[in-house]
Amino acid sequence: MSLFGSTSGFGTGGTSMFGSTTADNHNPMKDIEVTSPPDDSISCLAFSPPTLPGNFLIAGSWANDVRCWEVQDNGQTIPKAQQMHTGPVLDGCWSDDGSKVFTASCDKTAKMWDLNSNQAIQIAQHDAPVKTIHWIKAPNYSCVMTGSWDKTLKFWDTRLPTPMMTLQLPERCYCADVVHPMAAVATAERGLIVYQLENQPSEFRRIESPLKHQHRCVAIFKDKVNKPTGFALGSIEGRVAIHYINPPNPAKDNFTFKCHRSNGTNTSVPQDIYAVS
Amino acid sequence: MRGAGAGWQELQLSLYRLKEPLSSPVTSTDETRGLDFGVFVPQRYSCTTRGGGWGASNQRYTNVIQPSAFKSNTWGGSKDLGRGLFGSSDFGSVGSGSRNADFSQNRFSALMTGQNIDDGYKDEEEKLLEGIVRDMEIWESSGQWMFSCYSPMKEKPNISGFPDFSPEELHLEYYNSRANNNNQNYINSVQQLVAQWKNRLLELKTLNASTRTALLSDLKNAVSQPLPSFGFGGQQTSNFGLSSFPVNSSSTSASNFSFKTSSSLVSASSGSTPAFGSRDPPAFGGASSPSAARFVGFGAQPAPSAASFSFKTSETISGLGTSGFSGFGNAPAVNSASSTPLPAFGAVNAAGAASPSRPGAALFGQAPSAPAPGAAAAPAPGASSGTSERLFTPKVELSAEELKQFEAKKFTMGKIPLKPPPLELLNV
Numbered sequence: 226m227s228l229f230g231s232t233s234g235f236g237t238g239g240t241s242m243f244g245s246t247t248a249d250n251h252n253p254m255k256d257i258e259v260t261s262p263p264d265d266s267i268s269c270l271a272f273s274p275p276t277l278p279g280n281f282l283i284a285g286s287w288a289n290d291v292r293c294w295e296v297q298d299n300g301q302t303i304p305k306a307q308q309m310h311t312g313p314v315l316d317g318c319w320s321d322d323g324s325k326v327f328t329a330s331c332d333k334t335a336k337m338w339d340l341n342s343n344q345a346i347q348i349a350q351h352d353a354p355v356k357t358i359h360w361i362k363a364p365n366y367s368c369v370m371t372g373s374w375d376k377t378l379k380f381w382d383t384r385l386p387t388p389m390m391t392l393q394l395p396e397r398c399y400c401a402d403v404v405h406p407m408a409a410v411a412t413a414e415r416g417l418i419v420y421q422l423e424n425q426p427s428e429f430r431r432i433e434s435p436l437k438h439q440h441r442c443v444a445i446f447k448d449k450v451n452k453p454t455g456f457a458l459g460s461i462e463g464r465v466a467i468h469y470i471n472p473p474n475p476a477k478d479n480f481t482f483k484c485h486r487s488n489g490t491n492t493s494v495p496q497d498i499y500a501v502s
Numbered sequence: 503m504r505g506a507g508a509g510w511q512e513l514q515l516s517l518y519r520l521k522e523p524l525s526s527p528v529t530s531t532d533e534t535r536g537l538d539f540g541v542f543v544p545q546r547y548s549c550t551t552r553g554g555g556w557g558a559s560n561q562r563y564t565n566v567i568q569p570s571a572f573k574s575n576t577w578g579g580s581k582d583l584g585r586g587l588f589g590s591s592d593f594g595s596v597g598s599g600s601r602n603a604d605f606s607q608n609r610f611s612a613l614m615t616g617q618n619i620d621d622g623y624k625d626e627e628e629k630l631l632e633g634i635v636r637d638m639e640i641w642e643s644s645g646q647w648m649f650s651c652y653s654p655m656k657e658k659p660n661i662s663g664f665p666d667f668s669p670e671e672l673h674l675e676y677y678n679s680r681a682n683n684n685n686q687n688y689i690n691s692v693q694q695l696v697a698q699w700k701n702r703l704l705e706l707k708t709l710n711a712s713t714r715t716a717l718l719s720d721l722k723n724a725v726s727q728p729l730p731s732f733g734f735g736g737q738q739t740s741n742f743g744l745s746s747f748p749v750n751s752s753s754t755s756a757s758n759f760s761f762k763t764s765s766s767l768v769s770a771s772s773g774s775t776p777a778f779g780s781r782d783p784p785a786f787g788g789a790s791s792p793s794a795a796r797f798v799g800f801g802a803q804p805a806p807s808a809a810s811f812s813f814k815t816s817e818t819i820s821g822l823g824t825s826g827f828s829g830f831g832n833a834p835a836v837n838s839a840s841s842t843p844l845p846a847f848g849a850v851n852a853a854g855a856a857s858p859s860r861p862g863a864a865l866f867g868q869a870p871s872a873p874a875p876g877a878a879a880a881p882a883p884g885a886s887s888g889t890s891e892r893l894f895t896p897k898v899e900l901s902a903e904e905l906k907q908f909e910a911k912k913f914t915m916g917k918i919p920l921k922p923p924p925l926e927l928l929n930v
Contacts, residue, residue, distance in 0.1 A: 266673075268670070287673065287677070312674075313673075313674065313677065315670060331674050331677075354670075354674060356670070374671070396666070397666075397668075397671075399668055413651070413666040413668070414651050414660055414666050415651055415653060415660060415666075433656055433657055434653075434656065435656055437637065437652055437653050437654065437655075438646075438647075438650045438651065438652055439647065439649075439650035439651055439666050439668065441668075460650075461646055461647035461650050462641075462646055462650075463646065
């Protein structure tokens with residue numbers, strides 16, 4: 226992967242460099258570093274679902290690849306496999322049974338990677354880079370949802386070259402999250418749409434953005450009975466909005482707060498924070 | 503962390519006490535504007551933790567004392583109040599459920615003592631502009647991402663002159679330029695964007711008469727439509743002949759990214775969008791519009807408000823219509839030529855495409871008991887829209903079971919009637 230220069234701290238060079246040196250500023254928390262990291266910035270990370278025995282981690286990177294490691298209980302990682310796109314990978318996710326990995330890339334396609342056979346096939350096509358990809362598992366259907374900068378949201382049966390459904394977005398898709406039967410998509414120009422996925426995906430509500438700036442990430446949270454009930458939305462300002470879909474008291478229950486921003490550089494609020502409320 | 507949180511809370515409480523205490527309960531009449539709140543915002547927040555899941559999270563907010571956080575007064579009287587401060591604002595102490603209305607009245611009347619409401623509106627503008635100026639200052643000094651849209655308040659449209667670019671888009675542009683050995687082009691483009699951003703920011707910070715009026719008209723326009731610049735691609739239901747993946751121009755082309763400054767840039771190519779769609783088996787036949795009653799998966803009782811569908815009906819239609827339903831009205835013939843309907847869609851009939859014409863909006867304006875349209879009876883696409891256009895079913899036409907379902911508080915999955923509800927049962 227020498228074609229692409231390393232731009233991020235995480236991907237700087239090979240693995241042997243870090244194992245042996247004394248602690249430098251690079252890793253003050255003494256985190257365990259993944260072996261054979263990608264050579265360029267990492268765009269997405271995902272752990273395998275609990276249905277799969279063992280823990281596997283996939284990471285997509287700007288080096289056009291998506292890599293898979295097995296993560297052992299002591300934290301050591303073993304590189305397992307990788308697949309390539311022809312453009313930077315922007316997002317990735319697992320299928321619910323952990324046998325497939327779906328990846329979305331700037332090459333305007335999305336691929337399905339069968340881990341057992343280590344084959345990856347294209348399953349989606351857009352007119353612009355695909356920014357988000359999610360696996361939807363509904364009682365009566367399963368599909369892959371891709372959101373793209375071509376302002377569409379498409380749903381794909383992985384066996385067919387044409388989408389099962391295409392929904393128009395008001396603007397480029399910037400981030401999305403799916404917790405069945407709800408999906409939330411945030412777009413450029415402060416667009417925000419919630420979809421319901423029962424029976425088939427359809428737009429449920431367009432929501433006025435509670436934030437003033439560009440949307441950066443969104444994550445759905447659940448209520449006490451494990452049903453999706455709202456989402457958290459982050460913007461480049463470092464502000465996060467908590468929004469309930471049907472709150473008993475909207476003025477009271479929906480609010481925003483601002484995370485402490487480190488100096489200047491922290492423009493992206495990591496999505497992982499909102500994975501669980 | 504808990505210790506720090508508690509200490510911080512005490513600090514906030516003591517700060518609040520320094521301001522005028524909320525001496526009298528807020529009533530829902532105009533008399534509330536007589537209260538002189540001084541700096542309005544903080545007093546509304548008693549900062550007690552709410553019950554439930556968010557109580558414990560207050561300690562997360564130890565660092566939230568940012569100047570911009572106090573701008574929550576610019577968030578207007580909208581129901582989703584950007585309380586902005588600490589996430590735990592507890593309105594419980596303030597009293598009645600009508601306090602939303604109070605809030606919007608008070609917010610602006612707090613700043614003037616004894617003036618009448620007309621001046622209140624004018625001050626609303628002033629507040630807005632002040633808020634914008636403050637936001638600009640913060641934006642400039644904070645070093646946060648420059649290429650972002652901006653709106654001063656939740657229900658206001660985005661202010662022009664701030665196109666939205668995500669970091670990934672710029673990142674990709676850079677890679678493309680680098681691949682073409684054209685780094686300079688990228689650098690120039692970005693510098694140009696930065697200069698434009700700075701100019702616009704300066705303009706807004708130092709409003710003179712003309713920019714001010716332009717800005718105000720900017721904000722007043724299209725208030726009802728939150729996403730004004732979005733053309734709905736309703737026309738994209740037309741049949742696209744191609745069945746295979748379209749061969750786009752080289753993947754490294756910056757086709758979608760012309761670095762124009764107008765906010766309507768991006769994706770000239772997407773205008774013609776997907777060449778697929780024509781062969782989509784209209785497998786999403788059956789009931790398509792989101793029935794409120796279906797959200798068994800959603801946490802709370804569904805209560806869709808009319809406001810949530812401020813988008814006009816036509817838009818919702820097109821939103822559904824563009825979902826690749828080639829069979830949907832425009833190109834009825836294509837449906838039959840499409841590949842086999844996806845078995846994954848189970849009982850959905852391939853020909854039920856006529857149903858999406860029924861916009862969810864029409865139903866959402868009604869009581870939540872309105873179910874999905876009864877199009878699953880599989881009318882042929884483009885076939886007479888007689889049955890599917892009907893909004894209500896006469897009671898006599900419903901079976902006993904269907905009637906029971908309609909009258910029940912909630913729909914039971916699997917037993918949701920396929921016909922529209924009778925008019926009599928709707929509580930609008």
